Amino acid sequence: xxxxxxxxxxxxxxxxxxxxxxxxxxxxxxxxxxxxxxxxxxxxxxxxxxxxxxxxxxxxxxxxxxxxxxxxxxxxxxxxxxxxxxxxxxxxxxxxxxxxxxxxxxxxxxxxxxxxxxxxxxxxxxxxxxxxxxxxxxxxxxxxxxxxxxxxxxxxxxxxxxxxxxxxxxxxxxxxxxxxxxxxxxxxxxxxxxxxxxxxxxxxxxxxxxxxxxxxxxxxxxxxxxxxxxxxxxxxxxxxxxxxxxxxxxxxxxxxxxxxxxxxxxxxxxxxxxxxxxxxxxxxxxxxxxxxxxxxxxxxxxxxxxxxxxxxxxxxxxxxxxxxxxxxxxxxxxxxxxxxxxxxxxxxxxxxxxxxxx
Amino acid sequence: xxxxxxxxxxxxxxxxxxxxxxxxxxxxxxxxxxxxxxxxxxxxxxxxxxxxxxxxxxxxxxxxxxxxxxxxxxxxxxxxxxxxxxxxxxxxxxxxxxxxxxxxxxxxxxxxxxxxxxxxxxxxxxxxxxxxxxxxxxxxxxxxxxxxxxxxxxxxxxxxxxxxxxxxxxxxxxxxxxxxxxxxxxxxxxxxxxxxxxxxxxxxxxxxxxxxxxxxxxxxxxxxxxxxxxxxxxxxxxxxxxxxxxxxxxxxxxxxxxxxxxxxxxxxxxxxxxxxxxxxxxxxxxxxxxxxxxxxxxxxxx
Numbered sequence: 001x002x003x004x005x006x007x008x009x010x011x012x013x014x015x016x017x018x019x020x021x022x023x024x025x026x027x028x029x030x031x032x033x034x035x036x037x038x039x040x041x042x043x044x045x046x047x048x049x050x051x052x053x054x055x056x057x058x059x060x061x062x063x064x065x066x067x068x069x070x071x072x073x074x075x076x077x078x079x080x081x082x083x084x085x086x087x088x089x090x091x092x093x094x095x096x097x098x099x100x101x102x103x104x105x106x107x108x109x110x111x112x113x114x115x116x117x118x119x120x121x122x123x124x125x126x127x128x129x130x131x132x133x134x135x136x137x138x139x140x141x142x143x144x145x146x147x148x149x150x151x152x153x154x155x156x157x158x159x160x161x162x163x164x165x166x167x168x169x170x171x172x173x174x175x176x177x178x179x180x181x182x183x184x185x186x187x188x189x190x191x192x193x194x195x196x197x198x199x200x201x202x203x204x205x206x207x208x209x210x211x212x213x214x215x216x217x218x219x220x221x222x223x224x225x226x227x228x229x230x231x232x233x234x235x236x237x238x239x240x241x242x243x244x245x246x247x248x249x250x251x252x253x254x255x256x257x258x259x260x261x262x263x264x265x266x267x268x269x270x271x272x273x274x275x276x277x278x279x280x281x282x283x284x285x286x287x288x289x290x291x292x293x294x295x296x297x298x299x300x301x302x303x304x305x306x307x308x309x310x311x312x313x314x315x316x317x318x319x320x321x322x323x324x325x326x327x328x329x330x331x332x333x334x335x336x337x338x339x340x341x342x343x344x345x346x347x348x349x350x351x352x353x354x355x356x357x358x
Numbered sequence: 359x360x361x362x363x364x365x366x367x368x369x370x371x372x373x374x375x376x377x378x379x380x381x382x383x384x385x386x387x388x389x390x391x392x393x394x395x396x397x398x399x400x401x402x403x404x405x406x407x408x409x410x411x412x413x414x415x416x417x418x419x420x421x422x423x424x425x426x427x428x429x430x431x432x433x434x435x436x437x438x439x440x441x442x443x444x445x446x447x448x449x450x451x452x453x454x455x456x457x458x459x460x461x462x463x464x465x466x467x468x469x470x471x472x473x474x475x476x477x478x479x480x481x482x483x484x485x486x487x488x489x490x491x492x493x494x495x496x497x498x499x500x501x502x503x504x505x506x507x508x509x510x511x512x513x514x515x516x517x518x519x520x521x522x523x524x525x526x527x528x529x530x531x532x533x534x535x536x537x538x539x540x541x542x543x544x545x546x547x548x549x550x551x552x553x554x555x556x557x558x559x560x561x562x563x564x565x566x567x568x569x570x571x572x573x574x575x576x577x578x579x580x581x582x583x584x585x586x587x588x589x590x591x592x593x594x595x596x597x598x599x600x601x602x603x604x605x606x607x608x609x610x611x612x613x614x615x616x617x618x619x620x621x622x623x624x625x626x627x628x629x630x631x632x633x634x635x636x637x638x639x640x641x642x643x644x645x646x647x648x649x650x651x652x653x654x655x656x657x658x659x660x
Contacts, residue, residue: 282645285478341649
């Protein structure tokens with residue numbers, strides 16, 4: 001029966017995606033960039049909307065929330081998955097409100113104003129059925145996909161405003177967004193880039209190779225030299241894994257050091273982050289080790305240590321750092337430049353408060 | 359006209375439930391006043407409500423009562439825009455007023471639900487004076503089986519800190535009372551600081567019991583997290599730039615304002631903490647950064 005085939009096909013794809021996510025985390029599978037993850041998640045959600053069986057917006061939101069929870073549980077550190085789920089949930093809410101013809105789509109946030117003027121404990125349960133809802137939601141998701149495809153280009157387009165000739169830029173590790181940003185500026189300006197290698201996986205080396213292939217003068221420095229070199233740097237431009245709700249970052253290990261060194265020398269710290277990295281999470285215990293979620297195995301890089309010593313040694317290798325918002329000067333995203341204190345506003349536009357907790 | 363009766367009602371409300379915020383009692387009193395009001399025009403209604411609020415601030419000069427009064431006045435204006443006929447308008451106002459009261463009596467529970475997850479197991483918390491919202495948050499954390507210990511300042515001149523310590527001991531939370539002067543010395547031992555607020559100003563700063571500013575400066579110097587818990591009806595349209603900008607009518611108790619000869623010889627009971635020293639604000643509208651507070655106020659008043 002065609003219905004059953006569609007269902008099994010859909011669940012197969014979801015399972016394949018979940019397995020891929022899990023593998024990507026342990027470093028065994030192909031390491032995908034977050035842009036790809038975002039695109040694939042959104043494409044999967046569009047498929048769920050098209051193929052799953054639902055009659056009202058409430059049902060669809062329940063299905064998406066359930067799948068979203070499974071996806072975030074598969075790989076908790078990949079926050080883009082959860083962010084895309086929340087974007088799609090907001091899309092569904094907006095399309096539903098538009099179908100109902102109500103003008104209160106903008107007023108969905110809790111606010112003092114709403115507290116004072118609401119006439120009753122309105123429980124919006126999204127139960128009404130609209131035949132055009134499916135098509136509208138799918139079209140909106142397609143728009144979201146187009147937006148996702150254009151993000152790196154939109155960010156790179158702003159490069160010329162921020163990078164001037166003969167400047168010394170510092171960055172850390174490897175970020176595809178920053179790579180494209182710098183390469184775009186290099187078309188018209190001559191500047192120098194210093195890359196901190198970001199031990200122990202030394203992603204900075206790949207970044208430096210790629211930048212020098214684009215004819216940019218690049219220097220690689222060890223992480224310990226960051227502070228020493230900082231006095232000669234004009235700007236620090238970094239990427240990040242997640243932008244948190246308070247304007248802070250969860251970025252690759254070593255970024256906090258870089259940010260503190262930049263603050264000490266009053267060097268501007270610019271973060272290039274597309275909007276899909278913005279997450280409604282607020283860091284609970286920002287500076288405690290448990291916050292970095294995962295640690296990676298580094299025994300392969302300690303090959304030079306004698307075996308009998310290695311078994312007695314505890315190696316601590318967190319993957320992410322928390323960078324507080326006070327150390328950041330500017331966020332450059334596909335919608336323009338913003339101060340960290342403005343992040344809460346961008347978040348309220350992207351996600352609905354009830355979706356913060358999937 | 360009925361000032362005595364109003365004050366009586368307010369005092370009874372406060373006495374009936376000592377756990378209720380003074381702003382909630384003020385709104386309840388104003389709602390009662392609205393029900394009893396015999397005026398024929400909207401303008402007259404607003405005038406009598408303004409004088410009623412003044413009367414209440416004469417009893418309890420805290421920022422919270424004043425902000426509650428302004429909020430209620432705003433509530434009246436917004437509702438009256440929708441209905442032209444005054445008697446129908448009044449009926450709608452009474453219904454919505456009851457609903458509003460219901461909602462804000464749940465605010466503290468919402469705040470506690472948001473904030474208790476930020477207290478980790480084994481945390482050492484510093485707090486100031488007696489705040490019912492902070493107490494609620496700590497109750498919730500204790501109920502979730504989290505182990506934590508609390509340092510609370512004595513908070514003179516009324517030793518309210520002792521009241522807080524007694525309440526915490528009932529919850530089996532290890533608590534130490536410290537001198538107000540000992541804050542600087544104690545801050546290095548704690549993991550985070552949680553305080554309540556009597557008022558949250560437009561810039562995202564807070565007005566709270568005297569000694570809060572000191573605590574905030576010390577915690578900034580030691581890079582400690584400084585959290586504020588407050589319900590949303592405490593948001594007030596003030597924008598002080600320093601301590602001097604806070605109006606005298608809030609700084610001193612109502613009796614002191616009436617009876618004293620020269621205010622410069624009196625001790626202020628509140629101070630202003632600027633937003634740069636605050637990490638996060640927990641309100642029933644969500645977890646806010648100080649910059650988000652003015653957004654909320656604009657949404658209401660404009």
